[in-house]
Amino acid sequence: MASAFKTYGTLIGFVLVVVFFWIEIPDTFMTAKNWLNISQQVSMLAVVAFTMTIVMVMGDFDLSVGSMASLAGIVAALAFRDGHGVWVGVALALIVGLAGGLLNGALVAYVGILPFVATLGTLTVYSGLAFLVSGGKTIFGRDIPTTFSGFARSGIPLAETISLPSLTIVAALVLMVVWFVLEQTTFGRRLYAIGGNKEAARLAGIRVRRLRFLAFGLSGLGAATAGLMYASRVASANPTQGSGLMLDAIAAVFLGMTMSEEGEPHVAATLVGVLILGVLGNGLTQMSIDSYVREVLIGSIIVLAVATSSIGKARG
Amino acid sequence: MTASLRTRLPTAALFLSAVLAAGAAAAAGKIAVITPYLAQPGTQFYVEAFQEAAKDKAWDVNVIDTKGDVAAVISRLEDAATQKVDAVVINVDPAQVEAGLAAVKDAGIPVVGMDAGASPYLVTNVTSNGYAMAADTAAYVANRIGGKGNVVMFVFDAFPPVQVRGVIADAVFGNNPDIKVLDRVTPDVSDGGIADSRAKMEAILAANPDKGSISAVWAAWDQPALGALQAIEAAGRQDEGIVVTGIDANPQAREAIAAGGNFEASMAQDFHGIGKAAAEAVAQTLSGKPPKSSVVYVPTKLITADNVGD
Missing domain, CATH: 3.40.50.2300 (Response regulator)
Structure with a gap:
């Protein structure tokens, strides 16, 4: 029983948060429409957090995801402005994301720079590039094709007034792919082995450098996907618009890690972390709670969840 | 023990938010x-x-x-x-x-x-009238220079709210036959607009070295006006009576206006x-x-x- 609490403390916390809002906002919180809203609101953060989980499995970080998301949005918008089709813009943005991620991977795996330092450097580089190529301006209006901005507003109709948002579907697909890669392939098992002990993994014949290189590539690709989703949702691209994603994504993975006996990140647990952040944002807004109080609460809950989990582990 | 601690802390957080929520009564x-x-x-x-x-x-x-x-x-x-x-x-x-x-x-x-x-x-958008702000400062310039002389304009047509200001100033200056618009400059705003405006104004001052060859600088917002002011002062031409105006009346502009130099007027939004x-x-x-x-x-x-x- 006690060990169940140890593992599921964060999950229980999440359920309590949901029940609390259900009681406080009885009419509108626990409705299909609101939950579909929440799923759409967290979809961009979710994609970044899911792919961030891949590098955090190895005990690494990718701090550049926020600026990569901004850069990807700008790249796509500039392609649209120059008259290229939606798919060209999307493909270019994803290529930039993958290339930027692999550059992070090369710096970490082959040059041997600490991930924190390497991705802090590329965070600044990608952000600078986003400003450079856009001239610091927001690209919006007629430059953004309606098929692109319409994607974020589209969905599969479920009932008269509700539909499953396209952005939610994208996030769900990314979740399935990342879950499969991490939990069902040797690639994923090897990443966990690297996270457990890099030296032992290397001695066991795992090509640590190559795997770290590739994992960062996936993180960059995820960041670019989220950047495109963001640009579609706001029907514009701005060189700073993704910057809030990075810290929230890391927070979501940390929240998820508290649910693991070994303190390992798992993508399903990351989903719970993402939902905690999203539900708090949604519920507290509906309760008309001051936005700065919301920030304090979210931060406190992250610290509390991680602290209680480490207290549990230290005593255990 | 640890188990109860783990569940109690999130509950405490929830209780805190319940207390906060109670403050937001129906109205x-x-x-x-x-x-x-x-x-x-x-x-x-x-x-x-x-x-x-x-x-x-x-x-x-x-x-x-x-x-x-x-x-x-x-x-x-x-x-x-x-x-x-x-x-x-x-x-x-x-x-x-x-x-x-x-x-x-x-x-x-x-x-x-x-x-x-x-x-x-x-339903509606509540804002300041960009047309009126530009008309006020452009008319101020035209009247201050007695409807005669060369005027340098700083505009930014890529941003709609600022573009309308330029159009109105064009109309006011165009209505004065003896006012000539010497240059209609679009500064690079990526650095905030002051530094590039200053560089552009320095070039214009260099190209028009005679006293009285520039009567006024009309800027569609404060930053280019401040840059132009810096250029005029750096060139030592602050005593030629060049009239500078901006729009927005930001703190830096107010300071310049209060100093009593070439920067004479700006518009304050309420x-x-x-x-x-x-x-x-x-x-x-x-x-x-x-x-x-x-x-x-x-x-x-x-x-x-x-x-x-x-």
Whole structure:
């Protein structure tokens, strides 16, 4: 029983948060429409957090995801402005994301720079590039094709007034792919082995450098996907618009890690972390709670969840 | 022990938020004010004035600052629609948050723009009259130089609210046959606009070295005016009587105007008035008589050395 609490403390916390809002906002919180809203609101953060989980499995970080998301949005918008089709813009943005991620991977795996330092450097580089190529301006209006901005507003109709948002579907697909890669392939098992002990993994014949290189590539690709989703949702691209994603994504993975006996990140647990952040944002807004109080609460809950989990582990 | 601790702490957090929620009692009207720009001084003035006005009307106002995150504005608009507030006030470009505005509209909730930009989703947008601001400063320049002389214009046609200012100044100067527009400069604004404007003005001063060859600099906003002022002073030509004007009356511009140099005039937007007028527009809408026009203008004021200290 006690060990169940140890593992599921964060999950229980999440359920309590949901029940609390259900009681406080009885009419509108626990409705299909609101939950579909929440799923759409967290979809961009979710994609970044899911792919961030891949590098955090190895005990690494990718701090550049926020600026990569901004850069990807700008790249796509500039392609649209120059008259290229939606798919060209999307493909270019994803290529930039993958290339930027692999550059992070090369710096970490082959040059041997600490991930924190390497991705802090590329965070600044990608952000600078986003400003450079856009001239610091927001690209919006007629430059953004309606098929692109319409994607974020589209969905599969479920009932008269509700539909499953396209952005939610994208996030769900990314979740399935990342879950499969991490939990069902040797690639994923090897990443966990690297996270457990890099030296032992290397001695066991795992090509640590190559795997770290590739994992960062996936993180960059995820960041670019989220950047495109963001640009579609706001029907514009701005060189700073993704910057809030990075810290929230890391927070979501940390929240998820508290649910693991070994303190390992798992993508399903990351989903719970993402939902905690999203539900708090949604519920507290509906309760008309001051936005700065919301920030304090979210931060406190992250610290509390991680602290209680480490207290549990230290005593255990 | 650890197990109970682990569940008790999140519960404590929830209890805290319950206490906070109890403070937000039901009121005459629930208004959500949503902006990504609360850190900007102008926005703070609007919001404070709006809250003041709301207090008299016994509204329950929830100010939501998404701290620069425009997508989060859409999320919070969706939440406001779910929550069924009575009205929403936004301070963000409506074109960027249309997905959220559509959700609010579907819920039958009116949205008022507070210096937000025009949009069919808004009942009305409360803002300053860009046309009038440009007319005031351009007329000031024309009158100060006696309707005669060479004028340098700093404009920015890529940004619609600033573009209209340039058009009006063109009309005022064009109506004075003896005023010649020497150059219509679009500065590079990526550094804030002062440094590049200064460089451009230095080049123009160098190309027109004679005293009296430049009578005035009309700028569509304060930064280029400040850059031009720096160039004039650096070239040692501050005693030629070159008249410089800006728009916005930011603190740096007010300082320059108060110093009594070439920078003579700028326009002050009434941020407080915009917040108050936005509250009025919400009140009218809630009472079933929304403002007729899609834009409500709040008067602006010409700032010169005479009234800069007020």
